[in-house]
Every structure is written in structure tokens, then in C-alpha cells.
Amino acid sequence: MNTRMILSxxxxxxxxxxxxxxxxxxxxxQSAVIGAGVGGVAGAVVTDGxxxxxxxxxxxxxxxxxxxxxxx
Numbered sequence: 001m002n003t004r005m006i007l008s009x010x011x012x013x014x015x016x017x018x019x020x021x022x023x024x025x026x027x028x029x030q031s032a033v034i035g036a037g038v039g040g041v042a043g044a045v046v047t048d049g050x051x052x053x054x055x056x057x058x059x060x061x062x063x064x065x066x067x068x069x070x071x072x
Contacts, residue, residue, distance in 0.1 A: 005049050009041045028069035035065020 016037070022030060039061015040054050047053025 002049070005044065009044055013037055013041070026069070028066060031069025032062045032066040035068065036062035039064070 025033070036058045040058035042061070043053040043055070043057020044050070046057070
């Protein structure tokens with residue numbers, strides 16, 4: 001696993017977290033955002049930083065997070 005790739009993923013997550021506010025979001029929306037972030041990082045790690053893997057992981061993670069948030 002490439003240290004530079006992991007550091008880049010954390011920087012992106014940190015920057016993206018500053019762009020969002022949780023105050024006006026429902027639990028379902030929050031779960032979707034968290035799922036997309038985790039899925040994107042997982043997709044990047046699995047595909048060694050491949051764009052398709054990262055975007056696909058984020059999309060799948062967002063859908064899963066949305067469904068999990070629906071049940072809260």
C-alpha cells in the first residue's frame with residue numbers, strides 16, 4: 001500500500017469535511033455522506049488509486065449509507 005495514496009485520501013476527506021455542515025442534514029443524509037466517503041477510500045485502496053474504483057466505491061457506499069440511515 002502506498003503511503004502517499006493513503007495520505008492523499010485523508011487530505012481529501014479532511015477538506016471535504018470542511019465543506020459540509022451537519023446541522024441541516026437528516027440522519028439519512030449524514031449516513032449517505034459517511035458511506036460515500038468510506039466507500040471511496042475503500043475503492044481507492046482496493047484498486048490502487050484507480051479512478052473507476054474510487055468513484056464506484058463512493059457510489060456504492062453512498063447507496064448503502066442511505067439505506068442504513070433510513071432504518072435509524
